[in-house]
Amino acid sequence: MNVFESVLDAVGATPLIRLRRVTAGLTAQVWVKVEFANPGGSVKDRAALAMVRAAEELGELQPGGTIVEGSSGNTGVGLAMVAAQCGYTAVVVVPNTIAHEKVALLQAYGARVVATEGKLPREHPEHVxxxxxxIAEETDGGWYANQYDNPANPRIHELTTGPEIWEQTGGRVTHLVAGIGTGGTISGTGRFLKRHGVTVVGTDPEASVYAGGDGSPYFVESVGHYLHPDTVEDTWPTAYDRAIVDRFERIPDGESLRVARRLAAEEGLLVGGSAGTAVAGALRVAAGLGPEHVVVAVLPDSGRNYLSKYFDDRWMTGMGFLDATEGPFVRDVVPQRGLAVVPATDTVAAVLARHGSGPVAVVVPRTSDAPTRSAPEVIGSVDPAELRALVAADPERAADSVTRHAGSAPAAVGHGENAAAATARIDGGKGPVLLLIDGRAVALVPRAVLEQRHETTG
Structure with missing residues (x-):
């Protein structure tokens, strides 16, 4: 039994567990490094403690000082835990898109939480x-942890996580699979293991720019790299060493979240969405390997942080990630596909030149030519017939920005939602409805079509 002088001494030395059921049919072994076993509940405890200790040694963080960080939750929790033990104050700036559980955790550790808009260009002063x-600059005794560029972040994984995996597998590990957020975990762990001939595979949300996505919003937290279309210069974390990653597996959100749910139901491992991304990638990697190979995936955090999202059936079905327990489903009554879109920068005249009839989604401008759009980037809708009548009454309106007439973002329903439940949920609203599959809009449906076809089917 381990006995520690403080909670900080319990950081690291996390278990390695072999997957047995989700790996059915595979000959290669797949093991997972369960970082939620750290006292703060995530892999970020390692970096948080290392960054604070380095700052103390450098004199950047004085006794009684204030630790400030921008975080999607886990690093903030780790820093808040360290602050509580060491007598510091913690201030954590979070995007307003993170799970409620993470905010509650930060507050439970005594941190002051400052929420800001999660989808802002990197140059915006209110960017996380x-x-x-x-805040750090304006606070007496303030220290900005800066996990994205702090060398102590990857260094601690090179000193601890990598050696732990090597020792735990008896030097048999052949492939490391990990996601990339700040890049610290995969860079440090991978740097150590590559010295022993291990192949390093990065797993990335399909939309993330790290592995070549368009940078549009995705729904797996704490991994990947979102790119706001108005960002002037897309700077990547210096904690991420691109040379360490041998190849990528791009994982759609739906695959990540469904794998995370399988891990809970089939392996008894309640983990977050980014862990689902890592395991989904590990399963792909293992599928092409023989019994002599050992694949290790890093699982960053616990599913307890996401009970209101990834493990909530209503949220999952509403976003199109999961089917309801019984039908008829929305896709049964509204089978149409195809999304007509116009960028928010278009004029009314431009819309009328390209679209004759039917509702059109107004989307955040992005260079992607994907046939679908991430739901958060559908910011409104227009009816060409209404715009045509508007211009007929006042020709000068043709020069208007389409956003002036787009209204608010449409209500959304998941393709696997129970049709009656979906209709009831959006009851009382107006305008067309987005049809979602795995969090992406695939169609913009007139509300009356959904309601009438549901009544007919019902």
Missing amino acids: NNLARR
């Missing part, structure tokens, strides 16, 4: 990192 840096 810019706001955190400014």
